[in-house]
Amino acid sequence: MNGLMMPSQLTLTAVMRHAQANFPGSEIVSFTADNPTHRYTYADAFARSAQLANALQALGARPGDRVGTLAWNDYRHFELYYGTSCSGLVCHTINPRLFPEQIAYIVGHAEDRWLFIDPMFVPLLEALAPKLSSVEGFVVLTDRAHMPDSTLPNLVCYEELLESQPTGFDWPSLDENTAAALCYTSGTTGNPKGVLYSHRAMVLHTYGVLMPDVFALKGSEAVLPVVPMFHVNAWSIPYAVPAVGAKLVFPGPKMACGETLSRLIREEGVTIAAGVPTVWLALLKYLRETDSTLPSLNRVVVGGSACPWSIMEEFEQQHGVYTHHAWGMTEMSPLGTYNPRVPEDLPGDQAKALRLKQGPAAFGVEMRIVDEQGQPQPHDGIAFGALQVRGPWICERYYRAAESALTDDGWFDTGDVATIDPRGYLGITDRTKDVIKSGGEWISSIELENCAMALDEVAEAAVIGISHEKWAERPLLVIVPAPGAEPDPQKVLAAFEGNVAKWWIPDDCVVAEELPHTATGKISKKDLREQFANYRWPEEQPA
Ligand code: ADP
Numbered sequence: 194m195n196g197l198m199m200p201s202q203l204t205l206t207a208v209m210r211h212a213q214a215n216f217p218g219s220e221i222v223s224f225t226a227d228n229p230t231h232r233y234t235y236a237d238a239f240a241r242s243a244q245l246a247n248a249l250q251a252l253g254a255r256p257g258d259r260v261g262t263l264a265w266n267d268y269r270h271f272e273l274y275y276g277t278s279c280s281g282l283v284c285h286t287i288n289p290r291l292f293p294e295q296i297a298y299i300v301g302h303a304e305d306r307w308l309f310i311d312p313m314f315v316p317l318l319e320a321l322a323p324k325l326s327s328v329e330g331f332v333v334l335t336d337r338a339h340m341p342d343s344t345l346p347n348l349v350c351y352e353e354l355l356e357s358q359p360t361g362f363d364w365p366s367l368d369e370n371t372a373a374a375l376c377y378t379s380g381t382t383g384n385p386k387g388v389l390y391s392h393r394a395m396v397l398h399t400y401g402v403l404m405p406d407v408f409a410l411k412g413s414e415a416v417l418p419v420v421p422m423f424h425v426n427a428w429s430i431p432y433a434v435p436a437v438g439a440k441l442v443f444p445g446p447k448m449a450c451g452e453t454l455s456r457l458i459r460e461e462g463v464t465i466a467a468g469v470p471t472v473w474l475a476l477l478k479y480l481r482e483t484d485s486t487l488p489s490l491n492r493v494v495v496g497g498s499a500c501p502w503s504i505m506e507e508f509e510q511q512h513g514v515y516t517h518h519a520w521g522m523t524e525m526s527p528l529g530t531y532n533p534r535v536p537e538d539l540p541g542d543q544a545k546a547l548r549l550k551q552g553p554a555a556f557g558v559e560m561r562i563v564d565e566q567g568q569p570q571p572h573d574g575i576a577f578g579a580l581q582v583r584g585p586w587i588c589e590r591y592y593r594a595a596e597s598a599l600t601d602d603g604w605f606d607t608g609d610v611a612t613i614d615p616r617g618y619l620g621i622t623d624r625t626k627d628v629i630k631s632g633g634e635w636i637s638s639i640e641l642e643n644c645a646m647a648l649d650e651v652a653e654a655a656v657i658g659i660s661h662e663k664w665a666e667r668p669l670l671v672i673v674p675a676p677g678a679e680p681d682p683q684k685v686l687a688a689f690e691g692n693v694a695k696w697w698i699p700d701d702c703v704v705a706e707e708l709p710h711t712a713t714g715k716i717s718k719k720d721l722r723e724q725f726a727n728y729r730w731p732e733e734q735p736a
Pocket of ligand 1: 378379495496497498499500518519520521522523524551607608609621623624713715
């Protein structure tokens with residue numbers, strides 16, 4: 194017997210309508226290349242999304258067409274999110290920091306018909322244009338006064354495109370399984386793969402993100418997504434914030450600029466901000482150097498890679514800001530787990546151990562760990578295994594792939610190795626391909642990196658496995674010194690004593706000027722391993 198409730202479809206159009214009806218005056222503030230404080234309301238934003246939808250229709254857009262964006266976080270990108278998805282098109286966000294050949298591959302694979310680009314990416318697109326055969330036109334996200342000179346064919350100014358269009362649009366009634374957005378994984382192995390998000394998945398994920406033990410957003414808050422809108426829909430903040438009517442604050446191209454972030458947080462009364470660890474390092478450094486504070490900021494969400502304790506400690510002790518550790522991936526929209534506030538009465542070392550974990554699964558995500566034979570492992574916080582997940586906002590198949598991305602029994606293998614403890618807390622140990630196996634036992638590079646990052650003289654740390662005659666592999670620590678520091682590698686290694694099992698302590702420590710990073714700001718272990726391909730352990734070096 195079926196239930197007898199309304200078959201309303203879960204679509205982003207419903208999110209937009211809800212925000213329009215209930216919070217038309219909520220603000221969106223952006224730093225853009227042509228204006229350091231652009232300010233308008235949700236009502237303005239959705240009127241312009243309607244103008245964009247009209248313009249795209251006039252250009253001949255058909256349902257399901259992919260519209261590519263290469264843009265920072267600002268109000269025009271926000272208009273694109275809704276103007277495309279809610280009119281039945283697919284908003285394909287592209288990471289401009291990828292290698293140019295990868296961008297050309299992605300645009301070609303997605304068959305994007307138009308690209309909406311920030312002015313600073315015009316030279317990049319000029320170089321790629323001959324390879325972008327699916328693209329019919331390039332729209333520069335600026336006004337007439339700031340249009341760059343360019344050789345790009347069919348170049349259009351965004352403000353001119355919108356200008357003459359009506360501010361109302363007859364939004365179609367979409368089936369909730371209609372594709373809304375497309376994002377490619379960065380493809381550290383092989384070509385990037387497209388994850389095609391449906392409206393339904395985005396709406397359910399929005400509910401998941403808003404839960405009290407997750408982002409817990411309130412309408413009275415101001416939210417700063419430092420996580421880019423070109424990477425997994427900025428962790429769905431552009432959907433979740435309008436759902437509750439909070440204020441949105443966009444940092445534009447200034448994501449890594451401590452000064453801009455701190456100004457925006459102070460001036461706009463930001464209460465919650467979200468981003469990868471590297472952006473917080475930049476902000477904390479700026480605050481330290483200028484002796485500044487962030488009175489309105491209440492919490493930050495850190496994910497994308499493991500959050501070092503030093504970030505949590507400095508935020509909390511110097512600024513009274515709580516750091517929530519979250520884990521997810523492009524294929525998961527991205528929310529998997531979220532670490533809520535620890536109970537006040539938990540002793541310090543237990544609280545620290547708990548907060549360094551990635552947290553329990555958000556409702557909507559099921560997790561399990563399995564051994565090499567696919568056998569589920571106990572959730573005792575000790576057993577390691579390949580982490581597998583399932584749920585309504587998790588990818589079933591990559592875009593244009595012939596085969597399912599799931600295991601035979603319907604789970605998605607995350608490519609991470611993890612533990613799950615009896616309370617359900619996930620502890621990510623490594624990515625499968627970064628795992629270090631010494632004498633048949635796993636060593637967690639993430640835990641070793643946390644240990645090194647706790648030292649004042651260390652700005653960044655990475656641990657990779659290097660082949661070893663006796664143990665098959667042993668960990669090598671590579672550190673970047675903090676400004677002005679000259680760490681002694683032997684003392685750094687000595688600091689591991691008592692903090693990790695003796696046999697986990699890296700066999701050597703190398704000081705480097707910098708570490709290679711991926712397009713999403715994570716340390717690229719793959720490039721680091723290549724850099725150290727000829728490394729020899731001290732005892733193996735010729736005398
Ligand atoms: P890519 O890094 O390839 O662009 P994603 O952004 O989807 O892809 O990254 C997902 C991966 O990032 C996860 O599978 C995991 O390895 C890592 N990751 C994300 N959040 C965390 C975290 N809090 N702690 C440790 N690793 C994390």
